[in-house]
Amino acid sequence: MDKDIKRLSLILLMAPFALWILLLIIIPHVGIFLLSLREKISYKEFTYGLGNYIEFLNEPIYWNTLLRTGSMSLLVTILALLIGFPVAYYIAKVARKKSKGALFLLCLLPLWVSELIRTFGWILLLRETGVVSGFLQTIGIIDQPVEFLYNDVTVIMGLVYTVMLFMIVPLVSTLDGMDDAMVEAGYNLGGSGFTVLRRIIIPYAMPGIVAGSIVVFMLAAGSYLTPILLGGKNSSWFTEQIYDQFITRYNWESGAAFGFLLLAFTSIVVWLGLRLTGQSLATTVAKD
Amino acid sequence: MEYDLTCESVCKKFGEFTAVDDVSFQIPSGSFFSILGPSGCGKTTLMRMIAGFESTTSGDIKIKGNSVLSLPPNKRNVKMVFQHLALFPMMNVFENIAYGLRCQGVGKEEIKRKVQDVLERVSLPDVGSKEISQLSGGQKQRIAIARCMVLDPDVLLLDEPLGALDLKLRESMKIELKLLQHQFNTTFIYITHDQSEALVMSDNVAVMNQGRFEQIGTPQALYHKPASAFVAGFVGDANRWSGRVVEGADGAVKVQTDGGLSLVGTAAGGSLSGSGTDVEIFVRPEFITVARAKGDAPAQVNGQNHQRGVVDSLLFNGANSRVLVRSTNNQLIEADFLLTGGTDDLKPGDAVDLSWSIERSACFQAARG
Numbered sequence: 163m164d165k166d167i168k169r170l171s172l173i174l175l176m177a178p179f180a181l182w183i184l185l186l187i188i189i190p191h192v193g194i195f196l197l198s199l200r201e202k203i204s205y206k207e208f209t210y211g212l213g214n215y216i217e218f219l220n221e222p223i224y225w226n227t228l229l230r231t232g233s234m235s236l237l238v239t240i241l242a243l244l245i246g247f248p249v250a251y252y253i254a255k256v257a258r259k260k261s262k263g264a265l266f267l268l269c270l271l272p273l274w275v276s277e278l279i280r281t282f283g284w285i286l287l288l289r290e291t292g293v294v295s296g297f298l299q300t301i302g303i304i305d306q307p308v309e310f311l312y313n314d315v316t317v318i319m320g321l322v323y324t325v326m327l328f329m330i331v332p333l334v335s336t337l338d339g340m341d342d343a344m345v346e347a348g349y350n351l352g353g354s355g356f357t358v359l360r361r362i363i364i365p366y367a368m369p370g371i372v373a374g375s376i377v378v379f380m381l382a383a384g385s386y387l388t389p390i391l392l393g394g395k396n397s398s399w400f401t402e403q404i405y406d407q408f409i410t411r412y413n414w415e416s417g418a419a420f421g422f423l424l425l426a427f428t429s430i431v432v433w434l435g436l437r438l439t440g441q442s443l444a445t446t447v448a449k450d
Numbered sequence: 451m452e453y454d455l456t457c458e459s460v461c462k463k464f465g466e467f468t469a470v471d472d473v474s475f476q477i478p479s480g481s482f483f484s485i486l487g488p489s490g491c492g493k494t495t496l497m498r499m500i501a502g503f504e505s506t507t508s509g510d511i512k513i514k515g516n517s518v519l520s521l522p523p524n525k526r527n528v529k530m531v532f533q534h535l536a537l538f539p540m541m542n543v544f545e546n547i548a549y550g551l552r553c554q555g556v557g558k559e560e561i562k563r564k565v566q567d568v569l570e571r572v573s574l575p576d577v578g579s580k581e582i583s584q585l586s587g588g589q590k591q592r593i594a595i596a597r598c599m600v601l602d603p604d605v606l607l608l609d610e611p612l613g614a615l616d617l618k619l620r621e622s623m624k625i626e627l628k629l630l631q632h633q634f635n636t637t638f639i640y641i642t643h644d645q646s647e648a649l650v651m652s653d654n655v656a657v658m659n660q661g662r663f664e665q666i667g668t669p670q671a672l673y674h675k676p677a678s679a680f681v682a683g684f685v686g687d688a689n690r691w692s693g694r695v696v697e698g699a700d701g702a703v704k705v706q707t708d709g710g711l712s713l714v715g716t717a718a719g720g721s722l723s724g725s726g727t728d729v730e731i732f733v734r735p736e737f738i739t740v741a742r743a744k745g746d747a748p749a750q751v752n753g754q755n756h757q758r759g760v761v762d763s764l765l766f767n768g769a770n771s772r773v774l775v776r777s778t779n780n781q782l783i784e785a786d787f788l789l790t791g792g793t794d795d796l797k798p799g800d801a802v803d804l805s806w807s808i809e810r811s812a813c814f815q816a817a818r819g
Contacts, residue, residue, distance in 0.1 A: 341536060343532040343533070343534060343536035344538065346501075346503055346523070346530075346532070346536070347530070347532055347536035348549075349523045349524045350501060350523055350524070350528075350530045351524075351529065351549055351553060351601065352524050352553035352554055352601065353549070353550075354524060354553070357553055361549065361552075365538075366538075366539075366540055368540075
């Protein structure tokens with residue numbers, strides 16, 4: 163009787179989760195995978211094969227876009243880490259208990275506004291007739307309006323801004339767990355500030371660094387709005403390619419193949435990152 | 451005499467609060483020095499100033515005769531064993547010990563030799579490749595000490611490192627620490643709130659209270675000749691009564707306790723200001739002799755206090771057993787008594803005579819207010 167209740171409650175608890183996994187993750191992926199193997203011969207006539215993938219390899223613009231998306235996302239990840247680490251260290255170790263919550267809230271604040279609005283904020287600032295251009299003209303640094311939008315620097319800046327929180331949160335939580343005495347012991351035993359950072363703080367924070375980097379890389383590589391709106395036609399982001407295939411060219415087969423390639427590519431990069439840092443998913447993202 | 455560490459009128463203020471107040475002391479080379487005090491007395495602040503993690507408000511700290519105030523913590527040859535040891539969990543034992551040597555830029559072969567050497571000295575020769583989490587509490591302790599000692603420090607600071615261990619292990623680590631100190635022949639400064647740790651291990655103990663040193667001396671001196679009521683009460687057990695002087699100011703003084711005991715004590719910690727002075731009287735339980743009551747009145751012996759009473763309860767604790775005696779005027783007095791388990795042991799309700807010498811009844815002038 164007791165056992166049955168336990169089993170029933172387990173089933174009831176797991177049901178929504180199982181449904182979610184099945185309906186929204188597994189079925190679409192299987193569907194997309196099958197779709198990606200389908201080749202159109204003529205109207206309502208299909209054959210199955212790797213044609214869509216071969217087409218991707220034969221067309222440099224496609225895989226160039228994927229590589230560009232990957233390398234720019236890596237750059238975004240590195241920048242987010244470089245900026246996020248000192249911020250996280252300050253919140254976790256330097257700030258007093260009272261201001262900690264407030265600082266954390268400040269990092270969270272941008273997320274209260276939708277991504278679209280935030281990106282429009284950047285547009286208002288950076289467009290030719292925008293605030294920055296106008297200000298620089300007023301103080302006389304430039305003598306005619308300058309367009310700050312639609313270049314790689316702006317895209318990267320916008321992405322770093324969007325993903326920053328996802329880097330800071332895991333870093334703060336790992337650094338919070340670090341005993342101050344450990345840093346003091348590092349100095350006490352003769353280490354310089356740089357040695358303590360390199361040999362003690364960074365190795366200790368490694369799970370947080372890797373977890374944050376994985377999340378940030380995935381978010382950057384898979385983002386759509388920010389690169390499109392800030393980068394315009396020049397952004398050549400891979401998600402834009404996928405969108406084009408599905409919506410503009412109505413070529414679902416090749417769009418599906420691209421989607422799968424993006425998933426495989428980011429998975430490989432994450433796997434490489436884990437191997438290089440000697441971490442595993444269990445010690446980083448899935449850390450309790 | 452050469453001094454490894456000298457503190458001259460060291461003060462530390464946090465805003466209005468004075469954590470360390472005009473502390474001066476010298477520690478001879480190769481000795482085991484303890485700073486004993488209740489929590490919040492400023493002992494950890496003092497230690498952090500010696501290590502360089504806190505600045506001094508005034509005063510000077512000298513190591514081997516040279517002032518270190520201007521040196522950052524990583525340039526001082528003072529190493530520290532932290533309260534929770536602060537071993538680096540992401541490094542194995544070898545790397546933990548090698549860390550300090552690497553910082554000094556010692557060569558690879560030299561590091562290997564030195565680490566192995568220090569591991570043998572703490573009698574853990576085979577743990578080099580183990581992870582920190584695989585060590586037991588006592589082993590971690592020894593690795594934390596080895597990590598400091600491999601750098602050959604002038605002074606080793608220990609901040610209550612035994613606090614986290616269980617009782618049995620703590621007892622054996624006390625002896626081990628003392629032996630290690632002898633072996634390395636380095637000056638150890640040991641911070642603790644546990645008087646038995648301080649008494650067992652130290653050559654000299656400083657008792658600290660509210661930022662000041664109350665007394666510095668050998669464990670025996672602190673125990674038998676406490677300089678203040680605080681020291682008498684903090685170090686060791688004692689029967690503690692408050693009372694008033696009836697007669698005398700120096701040497702033997704007649705006192706009456708608030709509970710109505712009248713006894714003769716010895717003025718301690720300077721002379722008292724005559725009759726009517728409020729005093730605190732300390733008598734250690736081991737100096738009170740218990741005997742079964744015979745006859746009508748207790749036999750009077752010169753130089754002794756006497757008190758007749760009834761055994762209230764027995765506090766059995768092996769060799770440290772005690773009896774709690776209720777005196778005729780309803781005061782409880784603790785006295786050491788060996789309970790052998792035989793038929794002649796005292797039982798609650800037995801009438802007893804207590805006696806203790808006048809010299810062993812220390813009377814301190816009570817703090818005003």
